[in-house]
Amino acid sequence: MKTTKDLVGEVVTIRTIVGEELMAKLESVTTNGNILEVTNVQVVSLGENGEIIMIPYTLTGNDDIIQLPVRHVLSITNSMPEAAESFLENQEPEDTNTEEAEPDTFSL
Numbered sequence: 001m002k003t004t005k006d007l008v009g010e011v012v013t014i015r016t017i018v019g020e021e022l023m024a025k026l027e028s029v030t031t032n033g034n035i036l037e038v039t040n041v042q043v044v045s046l047g048e049n050g051e052i053i054m055i056p057y058t059l060t061g062n063d064d065i066i067q068l069p070v071r072h073v074l075s076i077t078n079s080m081p082e083a084a085e086s087f088l089e090n091q092e093p094e095d096t097n098t099e100e101a102e103p104d105t106f107s108l
Helices: 081-089
Strands: 011-016 021-030 035-046 052-056 065-069 073-078 104-106
Antiparallel strands (some): 011 021, 011 073
């Protein structure tokens, strides 16, 4: 059985206690396992046509690493390979075009 610490370095899917589904890269588990440090956090949602979309977790935040208290996490697991691949592809540096961007999408 994998522990949360075994997932460090992996693209993970996190379900929060309020029902949000997040995808992120798990960088570390700190403070006696009470804090998850994640990067490139995306909120997973459904688009108008039922496609899965990923939206930035924070629109105005400036930190590279987000700290999530485990008391806010219902579950954490490896992301599905197709979803993880799409997530990693979308982590490449974005251009500086200021026009409104479309959310990232992928199909399973």
